[in-house]
Amino acid sequence: MRIFLFLIFSMAMCTQTWAQNDALAQQYYEKGEYKKAIVAFEKLYKSAPRKINYFIGMINSYQQLEDFETAEKLLLAEIENPTLKRLNPILYVETGFNYDLKRDSIIANSYYEKAVAYTQQKISASYSIGRAFEKKSLLDYALRVYKYAMEENPNYNFLNNIARIYGEKGDIEKMFSSYLDLIKNREEQKGYSQRIISQFLRNDPNNENNTLFRKLLLKRNQEEPNLLWNELLSWLFIQQKQYKRAFIQEKAIYMNGDYSLQRIFELANLSIEDGDDETAREILNYIIDNSTQDMTIIRASQNLLQLDIDAVADGNYDEIQQRFEALLAEYGRNFRTILLQRDYANFLAFQKNDPEAGIAYLKEATELKLTLRQAAVVKLALGDILVYQEQFNQALIYFSQVQKALKNDVKGQEARFRVARTSYYKGDFAWAETQLKVLKSSVSQLIANDALQLKLIISDNSLEDSTQTALKKYAKADLLSYQKKETEAIAKLEEILQNHKGEKIEDEALFMQAKLYEKRDEFDKARLNYKKIIEFYKEDILADDAYFAMAQLYLNHFDDPEKAKQYFEEIIFNHQDSIHYVEAQKAYRRLRGDAVN
Structure with a gap:
């Protein structure tokens, strides 16, 4: 038993020493200490003659020293070595490359041809020899090896290598075609191929490469119809922000095999995020008309209502209210429509300017049979409206209930942030800061960023002013902004800028005021504020x-x-x-x- 343990220990020590020597040889080479690298690689190769990489490392070191003669002697001796049971064909590539370095292209090509001939006799060597050619940027030889292997044996798939080589050669059309072949044969490679293809595309639909890729896809779709080509066309149009054209492809996918509307829903969300409201409306109406799932119709209707609310210019929301009420009448007030009920309550409070109606509506919703998370949605919305009405203590009760019920959930962290923000609005900065410290490590990056930003506002402006006069005015302006009272908020911020010059709060006031100017389309005023921050507070x-x-x-x-x-x-x-x-x-x-x- 002791002998067995000793042998295991000895083998482990040898393996560790070997790994250390290998790393040392590589380090010498990378640092340009080629003479030391030669000694290290030679020692490694003598210990492990089957590891051709050590021999090649030694050859590469001689080549870096421009000692091509010694490299040649070693290569030829290795090729003719009678003790080798089997010649490693990579040596043909290395020898040819050494002759190339000596500017003897005729002999170099003869060795490259020997390497190619070897793969034609033994196709299983195609990958190692093809890669050896690629590493030396001998791309045409690598292509010959890979193509021959695939022609002779359909089980070999070198399309990825071939596509990459065409990309390096600048033959974009053949590269695109090869990646399309790869995706067709191995659809699990689609994501990888798209990442590579995207490096050659631009956002401009008229870019030469974009046009070429689109034509290739359209041609394939005509010659061999496949939903895969529709998916890739949709992907291309999304890259180009042509959501209407992407929608045409998504409809074809939906009608010819993919009976889920999820992809189309995702496209609607992308359109909304990018401000293409016209296309988003078209997509959402299509979902409503074609879906047989109540939840999908409700979600699409919610999104459509929100788009239409934002588009109202004259303050007349009667038609939108009727649509809300029709939806709720059709699908009922229950757990399935809880988000729709929340949106309706917010609509009553913030658009119709009837917060009492919104509060009453949500209080009714709290009586429904809901999960903890659904109840949290209702209570958070209820708290938000109460804050809007400056009923801070009532709002804090609802936020705290959610925080306690869903302590380790993102909803619970959202509630904690609302507790902090509400405390800040009412001037209880110490308690707000206590809550925000906890949220700095929130799993939600958005909450963590918001928490950090608010904490810095409070802490930075509490140190030099123990009375926190300017901070209280700033919090009031922030609340006015939340209440959509932009004119009053701008005036309150102007009061800070006039009466608290040189205080830390000044850049915060300038920034918030600029954002309010932007909301009112007063872009020149906003620009002036940003310019002042850059000029006077560039280190903050x-x-x-x-x-x-x-x-x-x-x-x-x-x-x-x-x-x-x-x-x-x-x-x-x-x-x-x-x-x-x-x-x-x-x-x-x-x-x-x-x-x-």
């Missing part, structure tokens, strides 16, 4: 927010993409820790004409 926490807001203004309202690029650039190079960093990067690349995955 709102600087990156101001840069991002400025970029969006120039992009969406002043039609000056070049100016927008400058502000996105500022975030990318000087504010890498900003929450806007990823979006700024994407927007910057889009403006520059890069592909955006």
Whole structure:
């Protein structure tokens, strides 16, 4: 038993030493210490002659030192080594490449041909030899190896390698075709292939590569109809933000095999997020007309109602109220329609300006048989309306009930944030800060970010002003904004800017005021505020927010993409820790004409 344990221990020690020596050889090579690398690789190869990588590492080190003669002697000796039971055909590629380095292309090609001939005799070697050619950027030889193998044996699939090679060669059409062949033969490779293809596409539908890819898909769909091509066309149109054209493809998929409306629902959500309300309405109406599932119809109707609420310009909501009431009459007031009931109560409170009706409606909903999460939806909405009415203590009761019932749930964390925000509105900053400290580690990144932002506002503006006078005014302005009283909120913020100059709260007041100006389409005033933050508070926490807001203004309202690029650039190079960093990067690349995955 002792001998057995000793042998296991010895083998483990040998394996560890071997791994260390391997890593050391690689380290020498990567650091450019090629003479040391040669010694290390030679030692490893003598210990493990079957591991051709050690021999190749030694050869590559000689080549880096431009000692091609020694590399040649070693390669030829290895090829002719009588003690080798089987020649490793990769040596033909390595030898040919060494002759290429010596500028002897005739002999180099003769060895490459030997490697190709070897695969024709033994197809199982195709992958290793093809990869050896790829590593040396001998792409045409690699293509020959892979194509021959697939022609001779249909079980071999080198489409991924072939597509990648065409991409490296700049033959985009053949690359696209190869990836389409790969997706057709192995649909599980679709996601991977789309990621690679997207690197060659742009957001511009008229881009040469986009046009080429679209034509290839349309041609395949004509010659060999397959829903796969419709899916890829839809994907392409979504990349180009052509949601109406994507919808045409999604309808074809739905009518010819995919009887779920989930894909179409996701497209509606994308359209809404991107501001294409016209297409979103068309999609949602299609879902309502074609679905046989009550829950799907209810969800689509909710989304459609919300779009139409946002579009009302004259303040006349009677038609929308009738639609709410018709839906609730048809599907009833029960657990299935709880989100619709919440939306209706919010509509009564915030659009119809009848918070009492909204509160009464939600209190009735609390009497229904609901799950804890459904009850939480109702109580959170009820609390929100009570905050709107400045009935803070009543709101806190409902928020606290949800927080207690769903302690470890995201809904519970949402409730805790509402407790903090309500306490902040009523001037209880210490309790608000206590709640926000807990939420900084929330599983929801959105809640965590909101909590951190509010905590910083409270803590930064409590240190130098023990009376918290400016902070109380700011919280009041924030509440007025929540109550949609923009004029009063702007005035309250102006009071801070006039009477609390030089205090920490100034940049916060400028930023909130700018956002309110944007809501009122007063973009010049908003720009001036952001400019002041950038000029006078560039070292403070709102600087990156101001840069991002400025970029969006120039992009969406002043039609000056070049100016927008400058502000996105500022975030990318000087504010890498900003929450806007990823979006700024994407927007910057889009403006520059890069592909955006």
